Amino acid sequence: MSLLATSNQTVGPYVHIGFAKLYRDDLAGGSGAGERVHLTGRIVDGDGKPMSDGIVEIWQADGNGRYAHPESSGSASEFKGFGRVPTDRDGRFRFTTIKPGRVPVPGGALQAPHISVMIFSRGLLRHLSTRMYFPDEPSNAQDPILRLVPKDRRATLIATRGGEGLEWNVVLQGADETVFFDF
Amino acid sequence: MAEIRGYRRPFWDTQPEYLFPHYLSTITRAPSKPLVIIPQTLSEVTAPIFGYDEIGGIDNDLTRQHDGQPIGGRMVVSGRVIDENGKAVRGALVEMWQANAAGRYRHEVDRHDAPLDPNFTGAGRVLTDDDGRYRFMTIKPGSYPWRNHNNAWRPAHLHFSIFGIGLPQRLVTQMYFPGDPLLEYDPMYHCVPDEKARRRLVSAFDWENAMPEFALAYRFDIVLRGREETPMQNVMSGLEQGE
Numbered sequence: 001m002s003l004l005a006t007s008n009q010t011v012g013p014y015v016h017i018g019f020a021k022l023y024r025d026d027l028a029g030g031s032g033a034g035e036r037v038h039l040t041g042r043i044v045d046g047d048g049k050p051m052s053d054g055i056v057e058i059w060q061a062d063g064n065g066r067y068a069h070p071e072s073s074g075s076a077s078e079f080k081g082f083g084r085v086p087t088d089r090d091g092r093f094r095f096t097t098i099k100p101g102r103v104p105v106p107g108g109a110l111q112a113p114h115i116s117v118m119i120f121s122r123g124l125l126r127h128l129s130t131r132m133y134f135p136d137e138p139s140n141a142q143d144p145i146l147r148l149v150p151k152d153r154r155a156t157l158i159a160t161r162g163g164e165g166l167e168w169n170v171v172l173q174g175a176d177e178t179v180f181f182d183f
Numbered sequence: 184m185a186e187i188r189g190y191r192r193p194f195w196d197t198q199p200e201y202l203f204p205h206y207l208s209t210i211t212r213a214p215s216k217p218l219v220i221i222p223q224t225l226s227e228v229t230a231p232i233f234g235y236d237e238i239g240g241i242d243n244d245l246t247r248q249h250d251g252q253p254i255g256g257r258m259v260v261s262g263r264v265i266d267e268n269g270k271a272v273r274g275a276l277v278e279m280w281q282a283n284a285a286g287r288y289r290h291e292v293d294r295h296d297a298p299l300d301p302n303f304t305g306a307g308r309v310l311t312d313d314d315g316r317y318r319f320m321t322i323k324p325g326s327y328p329w330r331n332h333n334n335a336w337r338p339a340h341l342h343f344s345i346f347g348i349g350l351p352q353r354l355v356t357q358m359y360f361p362g363d364p365l366l367e368y369d370p371m372y373h374c375v376p377d378e379k380a381r382r383r384l385v386s387a388f389d390w391e392n393a394m395p396e397f398a399l400a401y402r403f404d405i406v407l408r409g410r411e412e413t414p415m416q417n418v419m420s421g422l423e424q425g426e
Contacts (some may be wrong), residue, residue, distance in 0.1 A: 001270030005193055005354070005406050012342065013290070021242075059226075103224065106186050125374050133224075
């Protein structure tokens with residue numbers, strides 16, 4: 001059988017009605033073993049205006065590099081790895097989570113610690129997919145996905161250390177545009 | 184680790200591009216640089232999986248969330264979530280939200296001069312069963328004006344969000360109603376280049392699932408991206424070409 005996937009449509013401006021029930025800004029809870037991380041960021045559009053009506057979803061492995069998913073091998077933890085928050089008036093989002101471990105690629109090489117990020121909003125006809133990497137992380141230099149990104153744009157995917165924890169800003173469009181992925 | 188069976192790329196013209204200037208909001212939000220194509224690793228082929236602890240027992244009945252009945256024509260909306268290979272997607276989280284019968288959302292930024300319904304919130308969620316089936320009981324939403332262009336009206340629609348079993352299956356879409364004359368004027372609908380793909384966003388009138396003397400019914404099947412038949416052979420070679 002060969003069907004074709006349903007077309008994406010924008011979430012529109014009223015997405016919060018549908019998504020609010022599963023908002024989760026604290027992934028760490030009491031369970032996840034690993035380094036606790038406070039992550040904050042801000043999303044701006046091509047005019048530099050805050051994206052104040054968007055949704056950010058994150059998906060990540062636990063501190064041992066294992067996903068809460070049947071295709072991920074290794075011993076299970078209670079860490080679920082999913083977060084979802086709305087952006088605020090200033091385009092900001094915040095999560096508390098743990099730093100994920102390194103996840104393998106076929107062949108055995110390891111990826112640098114990273115968090116998968118999806119952005120939904122009015123004006124996005126399908127969601128944007130990207131990744132956030134960690135600062136001061138030597139394994140970034142060998143990460144097989146980062147190496148696919150033009151060198152002068154890699155910094156858009158790597159968080160910086162801020163006052164409260166990690167800071168990672170997203171630019172939807174323009175000269176400093178964040179790298180978005182297609183997979 | 185084991186090999187990874189990736190998900191097929193979308194068929195040409197069945198998915199919208201980010202920039203569609205007739206929908207004005209895309210102009211400042213669409214990426215201006217090409218997306219970077221990456222192979223699917225474990226980080227991509229996995230996705231959050233939800234369970235019944237996150238879903239209330241009647242979360243799929245939008246007519247029973249308040250003391251009274253919402254105004255509007257009751258309808259059953261049901262269908263299957265399957266992948267491109269025809270396989271049922273079990274346990275998929277389906278979230279749905281919509282306007283009320285007057286075309287007004289219960290949302291602070293909706294300024295449409297139409298009444299709110301104290302008995303209607305307009306959001307539900309459900310997990311698909313072993314055959315990939317889902318079912319909502321709700322009321323038919325109204326059309327409503329928006330400010331994209333002069334005399335702009337959205338055709339009646341339901342918003343759907345689906346989590347499959349891998350990130351490539353994450354889908355947000357809108358379901359429309361058969362015979363709606365506003366479809367031809369709607370840039371959101373027309374952002375999908377392929378006409379056949381657009382038509383698949385239109386539900387079917389579902390006489391067989393109507394409930395006599397109670398509710399009409401519409402059917403909307405949702406297809407998520409399907410997996411390749413064989414594991415990706417070129418993942419590492421693709422990665423090694425990176426620098």
